[in-house]
Amino acid sequence: EPEVTQTPSHQVTQMGQEVILRCVPISNHLYFYWYRQILGQKVEFLVSFYNNEISEKSEIFDDQFSVERPDGSNFTLKIRSTKLEDSAMYFCASTDPTGAQPQHFGDGTRLSIL
Amino acid sequence: AQSVTQLDSQVPVFEEAPVELRCNYSSSVSVYLFWYVQYPNQGLQLLLKYLSGSTLVESINGFEAEFNKSQTSFHLRKPSVHISDTAEYFCAGRIYNTDKLIFGTGTRLQVFP
Numbered sequence: 001e002p003e004v005t006q007t008p009s010h011q012v013t014q015m016g017q018e019v020i021l022r023c024v025p026i027s028n029h030l031y032f033y034w035y036r037q038i039l040g041q042k043v044e045f046l047v048s049f050y051n052n053e054i055s056e057k058s059e060i061f062d063d064q065f066s067v068e069r070p071d072g073s074n075f076t077l078k079i080r081s082t083k084l085e086d087s088a089m090y091f092c093a094s095t096d097p098t099g100a101q102p103q104h105f106g107d108g109t110r111l112s113i114l
Numbered sequence: 115a116q117s118v119t120q121l122d123s124q125v126p127v128f129e130e131a132p133v134e135l136r137c138n139y140s141s142s143v144s145v146y147l148f149w150y151v152q153y154p155n156q157g158l159q160l161l162l163k164y165l166s167g168s169t170l171v172e173s174i175n176g177f178e179a180e181f182n183k184s185q186t187s188f189h190l191r192k193p194s195v196h197i198s199d200t201a202e203y204f205c206a207g208r209i210y211n212t213d214k215l216i217f218g219t220g221t222r223l224q225v226f227p
Contacts, residue, residue: 006157031213033213041219042217042218042220043158043204043215043217044217045214045215048212048213056213056214058214091157101146101148101163101165101208102160102163105157105158105159105160106157107156107157108157
């Protein structure tokens with residue numbers, strides 16, 4: 001069964017540095033998402049992306065964050081000037097060309113800011 | 115307010131016993147409802163979904179959930195659990211007129227031998 005894949009599985013970064021989290025959505029999917037889960041808290045929506053632009057973003061997704069689909073397969077989340085509170089599990093998800101649910105999630109990237 | 119509420123943070127149960135994990139949603143959440151399971155050190159896997167039609171939906175591993183509009187609930191049940199069902203279970207709903215999911219806080223199901 002096709003899967004959403006995320007790399008790396010664990011990223012350790014110094015505070016203030018930039019980090020890029022990578023995702024390869026399911027190949028025929030056109031809707032892409034990032035969520036995050038701070039340890040012990042609920043999974044929170046960050047941003048959705050369709051047709052090479054952001055379709056929706058949450059209050060969390062401020063100017064520190066950006067997303068990009070640099071080629072036909074990758075979908076990236078960039079976090080600039082990382083802060084301690086950015087430490088979390090970041091999940092990528094995608095849905096099929098109709099946009100119909102459900103969203104299929106990757107295994108996540110655990111981001112640790114030191 | 116937009117919310118999905120899971121009333122139990124932890125549910126301990128013995129193997130082969132029945133279990134119910136509770137989920138309620140607010141009226142601003144659409145009737146697209148989901149249960150995801152997260153095994154240790156793994157990502158979110160879709161367990162089952164309700165989009166329309168029959169209010170009782172089933173998964174391949176024996177879980178079922180019933181959509182109850184009047185009670186705004188989507189509780190997850192299994193008549194007989196296994197050790198391998200030990201995991202975190204998340205209820206989620208899609209917000210009307212958006213494509214984002216809102217998640218509950220999760221319920222940790224711990225199955226004991």
